[in-house]
Amino acid sequence: MKILSFLKPVPGKKTTIAVVLSSVLLTACAMSPTSPEGSEDVRTKLTELQQNPDMMTHARIELRDAEAAVQLAEQPLDSDEQALADYRLYMADRMVEIARAKGQTRLLEAEREQLGEQRDAARLAARTREADEAHADAESARSSQADAAALSAREAEELQRQIDDLEAEATERGLVLTLGDVLFASGSAEIQGGTNENLEKLVNFLEQYPDRQVLIEGHTDNVGSAMFNETLSRQRAESVRRFLTGRGIDGRRLTVSGFGFERPVASNDSATGRQQNRRVEVVIENRE
Amino acid sequence: MKTHMIRRAAERLGLFTTLFLATLTLVACASAPLPPTESLTMASDAIANAEQAEARRYAGAELEEANRHLAEAEKAVAAERMTEADRLAKQARVAAELAIARTEAAKAAAINREMGRGAEALDEEMQRQGDQQ
Numbered sequence: 001m002k003i004l005s006f007l008k009p010v011p012g013k014k015t016t017i018a019v020v021l022s023s024v025l026l027t028a029c030a031m032s033p034t035s036p037e038g039s040e041d042v043r044t045k046l047t048e049l050q051q052n053p054d055m056m057t058h059a060r061i062e063l064r065d066a067e068a069a070v071q072l073a074e075q076p077l078d079s080d081e082q083a084l085a086d087y088r089l090y091m092a093d094r095m096v097e098i099a100r101a102k103g104q105t106r107l108l109e110a111e112r113e114q115l116g117e118q119r120d121a122a123r124l125a126a127r128t129r130e131a132d133e134a135h136a137d138a139e140s141a142r143s144s145q146a147d148a149a150a151l152s153a154r155e156a157e158e159l160q161r162q163i164d165d166l167e168a169e170a171t172e173r174g175l176v177l178t179l180g181d182v183l184f185a186s187g188s189a190e191i192q193g194g195t196n197e198n199l200e201k202l203v204n205f206l207e208q209y210p211d212r213q214v215l216i217e218g219h220t221d222n223v224g225s226a227m228f229n230e231t232l233s234r235q236r237a238e239s240v241r242r243f244l245t246g247r248g249i250d251g252r253r254l255t256v257s258g259f260g261f262e263r264p265v266a267s268n269d270s271a272t273g274r275q276q277n278r279r280v281e282v283v284i285e286n287r288e
Numbered sequence: 289m290k291t292h293m294i295r296r297a298a299e300r301l302g303l304f305t306t307l308f309l310a311t312l313t314l315v316a317c318a319s320a321p322l323p324p325t326e327s328l329t330m331a332s333d334a335i336a337n338a339e340q341a342e343a344r345r346y347a348g349a350e351l352e353e354a355n356r357h358l359a360e361a362e363k364a365v366a367a368e369r370m371t372e373a374d375r376l377a378k379q380a381r382v383a384a385e386l387a388i389a390r391t392e393a394a395k396a397a398a399i400n401r402e403m404g405r406g407a408e409a410l411d412e413e414m415q416r417q418g419d420q421q
Contacts, residue, residue, distance in 0.1 A: 083375070091379065097390075098382070098385055102392075104393040108397055115407055119406065119410060123410070
């Protein structure tokens with residue numbers, strides 16, 4: 001209350017404010033013109049560097065020192081201190097330039113690391129390419145091997161399937177296919193019915209494996225003379241050969257022999273045994 | 289008798305005070321014209337460093353400026369203008385430091401150019417190898 005009453009008699013608040021403001025303005029006006037001549041140029045140069053992010057990154061300390069030097073150079077001085085003003089300006093200017101040069105150096109060094117990385121990357125790319133090529137070579141070699149393996153596996157599988165189909169027996173001599181005596185009428189060398197399922201399979205097989213040599217062996221039971229049986233066995237083997245050549249198998253692949261009753265597979269004492277002995281064996285030689 | 293002695297003592301004290309003040313003044317006067325040894329040494333060192341860094345080759349003008357400032361500083365010392373000598377020595381030092389900074393920047397730029405060429409050559413080399421294959 002007392003304070004208020006003390007304030008109250010002051011005439012014209014506006015006057016007070018005006019006075020304060022004008023004194024502030026006067027102070028400001030009084031200060032700015034005494035900043036030494038040339039300091040603005042240095043300030044401009046420094047501001048330019050400070051606005052450059054590269055410079056701020058690589059010359060932070062130097063720019064801070066330069067900032068202090070420029071601020072000192074901007075300090076108002078009396079007109080008789082021109083030498084000091086010049087000195088401060090010189091120092092500020094050189095320190096701004098030092099900041100610039102150091103910033104450039106460090107920027108270049110950073111770029112150099114990048115260049116090094118680029119070069120390493122180029123080297124790495126070359127190495128990778130070489131390695132990739134080597135790898136691809138190895139891979140293709142491996143895959144061709146694998147292919148070959150897969151192929152031969154498939155082939156073997158197919159062969160096995162064919163062999164199974166033929167009902168042939170794998171022996172040391174090769175695949176032995178036994179054509180039973182049902183082929184032939186007793187005492188006859190002619191193939192009955194003109195065709196036979198087993199013979200068809202044999203033709204297919206021989207067509208599929210054209211590099212395999214074939215032995216055609218005729219066998220008989222012990223009924224009749226040895227001479228007769230040998231001739232008969234041979235004739236039966238021959239008729240198989242004829243059948244095969246007639247179906248387009250190269251005759252040079254086919255070797256014919258008649259063994260008569262020399263190589264029985266069963267006892268000739270029983271009819272069943274004799275039937276088993278009357279046969280033509282087709283031996284498909286193992287390829288080597 | 290007593291008052292006499294007191295006066296004598298006061299006179300002596302006055303004399304001492306005068307002498308003390310005179311000494312102080314003398315010391316102050318003597319210290320003012322001392323050469324700015326530190327600034328001069330630092331300027332010389334900076335110039336030596338700049339020369340070591342091959343500033344003559346990369347920032348000859350700046351090195352020249354530093355040498356000129358140092359020579360002027362030494363002249364100012366001879367003329368006992370110590371404040372001026374100090375400022376000139378400091379200017380010589382900052383000029384030498386600028387010479388070093390610019391030398392290093394120039395060297396760095398040269399190395400980068402060289403590396404750039406090397407990288408290009410390497411790239412080309414690899415390109416060729418790649419084409420051959």
